[in-house]
Amino acid sequence: MTVAGEMLASYPKDLGGVDAAMLQRSIEACYECAQACTACADACLSEDSVAQLTTYIRGNLDCADVCSTTGRVLSRHTGYDANLTRAMLEACVVACRTCADACGQHTEMDHCRVCADVCRRCQSACEELLTSLS
Numbered sequence: 001m002t003v004a005g006e007m008l009a010s011y012p013k014d015l016g017g018v019d020a021a022m023l024q025r026s027i028e029a030c031y032e033c034a035q036a037c038t039a040c041a042d043a044c045l046s047e048d049s050v051a052q053l054t055t056y057i058r059g060n061l062d063c064a065d066v067c068s069t070t071g072r073v074l075s076r077h078t079g080y081d082a083n084l085t086r087a088m089l090e091a092c093v094v095a096c097r098t099c100a101d102a103c104g105q106h107t108e109m110d111h112c113r114v115c116a117d118v119c120r121r122c123q124s125a126c127e128e129l130l131t132s133l134s
Contacts (some may be wrong), residue, residue: 004028007075016080019132023074026129030071030092033055035123037064037099040115047109060115063099066092067122074129082133089130096123 001009004027004108008020015023041060044053070092100119106112 002028004031011077013077015077019129022129022132027071027074029122029125030067030074033096034064034068034071034116036115036118037061038081039097040103040111043109043111053106054087056106056112059099059102059122063095063119066095070126085090086130086133089126089133092126093123093130096120096126 002024004024008015008024037060041057043049043063044057044060049054050057070088073088096119100116100123102118103112103119107116
């Protein structure tokens, strides 16, 4: 069992009808995406064409921040705010889609290919959770 799974299983109250497995997937996907986007931005800084990649680096870092924050919001259940959770998930979907599309234009760079794949998985997990909350 993962840390996110252990923490959800150990929560002393009801999760409010949220599917714990779906929530766990989203939390883990957000943190994985934040790491991949941070690493991809760093790898872009090492490319010879770094001057042409500044917009993509910014997008990677924006996506990393949104994913990290979304993972933290999804990890909190006391005083649950459904509107904020939905807004964070929606923002994460947009950030991941945007980053995946941008990195998808540079799949000749392995780090961009990996990042695009991870962003798409996170987008999908967040969309699935968002749909279940509606």
